Amino acid sequence: MPQFLVGLILMLPHAILHEASISFLGYGLPPEQPAIGIILAESMKYLSAGMWWPAVFPGLLLVAMVLLTDRLGENLRVILDPYSAQE
Structure with missing residues (x-):
C-alpha cells in the first residue's frame, strides 16, 4: 500500500504537466476554463508587446507546483521505505 500511495503522488507532476501542455496547445479544456496551460497560451500574445509578466508568473507557478x-x-517515499532510511 505505501508503494501505491507514493506512486500516485509521484505521477501527479506528470499529470499536471500533461494537462498544462495539452491545454497550451489548444486540445484540452475549453478557453473559458481556468487552467495554467490556457493562461500561458493566452499570455503568448502579449510577449511581442514586451509584457512578459503574464507568461512568467503562471510558468513559475507551474514549475513550483x-x-x-x-x-x-520523494520525501514520502523516504519516510515509508525503511531501507532508504538506513542509507
Whole structure:
C-alpha cells in the first residue's frame, strides 16, 4: 500500500504537466476554463508587446507546483521505505 500511495503522488507532476501542455496547445479544456496551460497560451500574445509578466508568473507557478509535488512524493517515499532510511 505505501508503494501505491507514493506512486500516485509521484505521477501527479506528470499529470499536471500533461494537462498544462495539452491545454497550451489548444486540445484540452475549453478557453473559458481556468487552467495554467490556457493562461500561458493566452499570455503568448502579449510577449511581442514586451509584457512578459503574464507568461512568467503562471510558468513559475507551474514549475513550483510540479517541483513541490515531486519533492513531497520523494520525501514520502523516504519516510515509508525503511531501507532508504538506513542509507
